[in-house]
Amino acid sequence: PGPAMLYAAARTLAGGRRAGLMASLGLHLGGYVHVIAAAAGLALLFHAVPPLFTAMKLAGSAYLVWLGLSLFRDRNTTR
Numbered sequence: 001p002g003p004a005m006l007y008a009a010a011r012t013l014a015g016g017r018r019a020g021l022m023a024s025l026g027l028h029l030g031g032y033v034h035v036i037a038a039a040a041g042l043a044l045l046f047h048a049v050p051p052l053f054t055a056m057k058l059a060g061s062a063y064l065v066w067l068g069l070s071l072f073r074d075r076n077t078t079r
Helices: 003-015 017-048 050-077
Strands: none
Touching (some): 017 050
C-alpha cells in the first residue's frame, strides 16, 4: 500500500463507491501512461546506443542462468 491506495480509499470514503472506482481507474490509466513512457524512452535509448541493448540482453540472460543455477543448488540442499 502506498499513496495511490490511500488516495483511492480517501476518495471512496469522501465520495462513495463511484468516486473510489473512478479514482482507481485514473490511477490504473496513469500507470499505463507511465509504463508506455518508460518503454518509449528505453526504446529510443537502445536505438541510439546499440551496444547498450546488447549489454542489457547479456545481463538479462546472465540473470536467468543465475536463477536457474540457484534453483538447482537449492533443490539439492533441501534433501
